[in-house]
Amino acid sequence: MPRRLMDGSEAIAEAMVAAGCRFFAGYPMTPFTEVLEHMARLLPAVGGACVNAESELEAVGMAWGAAATGARAATGSVGQGISLMQESISEATRGLIPFVVLNMSRGQADYFQATRGGGHGDYRTPVLAPVDITEAVELVQRCFHLADEWRNPVVFYGDYYLAHTQESVEVTRIDFPPLPPKDWSVDGTTSATGAARLVSPLALAKSADHEDTSGLAGYGAHLRQVGLRIAEMEAGIEPLAETGFLDDAEYVVVSFGTAARYVRYVVGLLRDEGLPIGFIRPITLWPFPNEVVARAAETAKALAVYELNLGQMVDDVRLAASGRAPVQFIGDITLDGSGFGISPDYDVDRLRDRIRAAYAACLSEVS
């Protein structure tokens, strides 16, 4: 597809189709709505299906069912709708169901929801958060690859700015390393062969003995088996982060998504003023780029976290820093009247003043 100007929601939809997504279900809610519109337009043309789900509970269930057949499937919403999907997202991890969940969030207050989740049991979902549309095109395709590689739901954390701003982008299919065939999925053809398949959060295979699949011992063993995959994912998925000016930074600002786009620019301006400042932008929110943060914390006098909420990612930064350096929270919940995640603080001058003042206060405290 040639390079052209498109808004983020269209680019994300085009990239999903390029990644082989053939099923999408969603319930309209801004700024997720526009992705749904584009998928409804794009999928029938490639032999896929987009269902206008009657609720978020049904949307995630439909994606689960489609994924169980081996198709690449996705759903999504904004944070409010993702709240309704928590039961299915958490349970799908125990059925090893690979699908992608777009959280076109209204701002950044859904960091905990994305990285911790509100479902039941031991589970984690990888979370990828792009800084702009060009990166979104790459990351949403990576989401499908990770979902299939680890057989786990994967969360894409976007926002209003990503969906509603435009960039000149070229959507091309990214070829990730080959994956094994989905010999676990169901297409109906192994029925009545003596080797029928089961895709279930309660057990990973059919058993001739009913007690094996529904007995407490069997289920307990199953929970342990799928739960251990959390550590495997954390060790096996490479944490991604962008960094800048860390070599000699005394003060490092950590920020993700759209907020990081402003922080990255403002840190550059403050460097021009001679301030020894750097930045870290986590791209994978889970697994969190702990090592990058820990290394920065060893050399910097302090770390700061700028996020558009009342302090969520700051917990992960503190865990990663592990006391090597103090970690300040310099973010805020800052929204315009729409509540859609449009922030008055997304302003270069305001952000520069805030970081400069926080840096000065930090120096006086540290020294």
Add this chain to the structure above:
Amino acid sequence: MRIPIVDGRPDVPASLVDDFAPSLITGPEHHLCPGCGHPVAMRAVADVMLDLDIARPSIAVLGIGCYTMYSGGMDIDTVQALHGRAPSLATGVKRMQPDALVFCVQGDGDMVNEGLQEIVHTAARGERVTALLLNNGVFGETGGHMTATTVLGQRTKNTLDGRDAALHGFPIPVANLLAQLEGAVFVARGAVNNAGNVARTRRMLARAFELQKAGAGFTFVEILTMCPTGWFVDTREAPAYLGDHLASAFELGVLKDVSAPA
């Protein structure tokens, strides 16, 4: 084969006399309560699929209830759903595998309590799936609590003096509800409390599956099944209890068949 005729309770389990189970039902024995109607219903489903030779390709989507044990115990590709969500999963399955016979199995707690919205919308959309409701009017797996289809007067653990409309509202005749939706092309209610009703239920299942294979639309078969444990009645009395209480509240028969000759 010799089937011993005994007075009162048989002293030899039927499974030790001969293997009566259709080939699609696997495993040695179910662990459901004596007198449970679910195995009769599931056997009817399996028999019909074998009779019509439509077991391959087919995909089952199971809800959460006593019948969930069949997710591991059928030689049918199976997707296990959360409580109430089977119709949505079946939607995703069917859209991606339109050539497969796709059916979901839910109980009354699963379908009519937890997931009523899902079954209604799936029917309204006219999804080419067959939804089966195993309706025993009680939460069997939790130990006998009221569901949305518990009939008036029925005793459960949370309606100790019987379901009272003034206190607990009225049961939902979900098949009658779905029959009003244009997307539903076949809606029927059978029962498994006697051989005649089992035979009629099998004909309903056959019709529903055939219409799905023809791409006609959403098809629905409700099957009234016995739950003597959850009804707190003697096992031997359960079939009669079904006839006297459930079948009198929920009419048996084909409620809708849009493709039938007028």
